[in-house]
Amino acid sequence: MENVVELKGVTKNFKGFSVENMNLEVKQGYITGFIGENGAGKSTTLKMIMNLLRPDAGEVNIFGMDYKQHEKEIKQRIGFVYDSNVFFEGLNVKDIKRIVAPAYKQWDDALFYRYVEQFELPLNKAIKTFSKGMQMKVSLAIALSHHAEFIIMDEPTAGLDPIFRRELLHLLQEIMEDGQRTIFFSTHITTDLDRIADYIALIQKGNLLFNHSIHEIEENYTLVKGSLDLLDRDTEQAFVHVHRTSTGFEALAKNVQNVEHTFGNDVVMERASLEDIMYYFKGGMQHA
Amino acid sequence: MLNLIRRDYILLKWQILIFIPFVLFFIFFGDHLDPAFIFLIASFYISFSTYTYDEKAETNRLLNSLPYTRKEIIASRYLGGMVHMIVAIAFTSALLFIFNKPYTVTDIAISSALFLVFASLFFPLFYVIKKGFFTPVVIISFLVISFIGPPIASFFANHVTAVTNFINNLSVPALYSGSVLVSMFIYAVSWGISVIIYERKAF
CATH class of the missing domain: 3.30.70 (Alpha-Beta Plaits)
Structure with missing residues (x-):
């Protein structure tokens, strides 16, 4: 079984907090939930996977490649959804698309507009007027429109109402159907994962406690x-x-x-x- | 990378509309102003308008999550700075021409050299100074340099006569093209420094 993400001996020190010698594998074709309390190191780990933060020691390999030499190839194949809106908030969805789309070789305009329709996103309203759920849908539509093989999400369900949370989880299951995609998402709402995750990684105080399949967890x-x-x-x-x-x-x-x-x-x-x-x-x- | 420069113009869509009256204001009410100064202000207007977006942490998270390297992001800043300068000069020249205000190529050379030098100072600072402090720092240092710069320059001109003599002996075209070249060199050094700073940042 292939790994999309491999962290080997990754260490990152901050004042009063550190991620210590982390070894983490995210398996291709599955949904891995990344759980832990607030401040356990989930975001730090995600940032290192996205190369927003560089580890002090250890290796980060994505699709078997490292960021030093293959940053662009790696990021071409990743779709990201963050816990807060990262898009220029004064712009509308159309302009955001005009800025983001040319960055991706595999951008699929037709697919994007299909998601826009499915999510009922207004194209000409500034994104700052959107609710949190709508902003999340914009991120998701963009993440899904360039045929990303790996979708990484930081607390995507935080601040969403229960109905929309369910819709989102349903959608994630749907996009997993072709078997090629991999999803890694952090959350502290564990009930989300009971429904959809194949693997669970638990982090606590910067240490990865385990990374097991749901079955292993249930059996053990x-x-x-x-x-x-x-x-x-x-x-x-x-x-x-x-x-x-x-x-x-x-x-x-x-x-x-x-x-x-x-x-x-x-x-x-x-x-x-x-x-x-x-x-x-x-x-x-x-x-x- | 061109996409990143194009991005500035998508972001500035509305601000560009304010740009024209902004320049016209200086043309009509700044009779005593050197045209070089109007070129300089116009160049700064576009470059720094885009910076107000990039000051946000979210923008850096976005750009660094997209398939760009950090080197490309900085390159787009510096090449973009030159593109913005050329656009600003083109617009301003057109406006000056339409309203029949005289200007010379010298004015353009002086303003380009000054823009590149100021930008060389401010661009790396942008990645060092804390969010929210950048604009005040730029405005204050711009004013301070404008006030104390000329006296310092004339002090040196009077006291370091070797340099003054050398400069006086240059022909006018050599002087202006020389200063543009020197300022481009400073700009290139500043570019290198910004890359080093930006590579070390966490988002």
Whole structure:
């Protein structure tokens, strides 16, 4: 299976925050969701993938090429959607298209106007008068109109109403149908991903905790509930984190078989949602 | 890269309409002004109008996400600066001609040389100075240079006589073409500096 993105040992230091030695692969032909709390390093990682930010150490390869020698070839094949409008806000959609389209060799005007129609975008109104959802649709129409193989999105659903969020997710599934495209998108709304993502990468405090397929996550991670007397130093090893209450414990386990082996039928197991996983990886509530 | 220069004119669509009355204002109410000064102001008008867009962080994110290299983005700035200067000179000459105001090729040479020198100072600064501070810095330094520049120049002219003698001995065409060449050299150096600064930036 080919990787569209490969980060190898990527490190970027800021004052008080750093992305440490990150190794990340984004598989071709799938939707990978990139989750983590605010400030975990999602945007920093995306910026390094887009070469807006250069890592202090490590390698960034996109389509197997590096930015030093192949910046233009790489960017010809990427469509981007950011969390805020990056287009000249005083211009209308037509003028924005006139500026952006000539940059792409594979720009498809007919396709662009098809999306404009589908998204019901007014062509002659300044983009600053658009709602957030509409501005997002403009970005998306542009990202999709030059036959980009890789679509990268930074929090595309943030600030959108639930109906439009669903529409967007539906649309993303639609554009994945030819099997050639790859989508990588960051979000902290994990329910979006339950619906569409094939892979989930979780980042926390600048470290990539895992990058698994949805199936692996469903098969391996589980929420475990039981009484406190089952816990001791050895049995606790099975868990990512344990949350104790007066009535019992609730914990996240990485390996279902392990839990079955250790606790048998003494505990209750439930499917762990992405939100549960994020929560427990963070160490639950701090007093736990 | 030509697309990036063309972009300036799409962005300035409406501002270009203000450009003509702006130049006319100087032509009619600036009788005492040197035509070279009107050429210079006109050249700055177009170049700096586009900068107000590029000051925004979003614009840099956009340009750097599109298939352009950072070197090309800077190149479009500097080549664009020259294109804007030529456009401004063409428009201004036409207006001066229509309204029967005299000007000479010398005026154009002086204003081009001055524009290139000022632009060489301001373009790299643009990538260093924090957002929002650029316009005030440019206006203040432009005024300061205009005020203290001539006295400093005449001080040197009086005291460093070797240079003065050398310049006095040059023929007029040699002097003007020489100063245009020198200012183009400064412009090229400034271009190199801007590339170094811009390559290091994060967006």
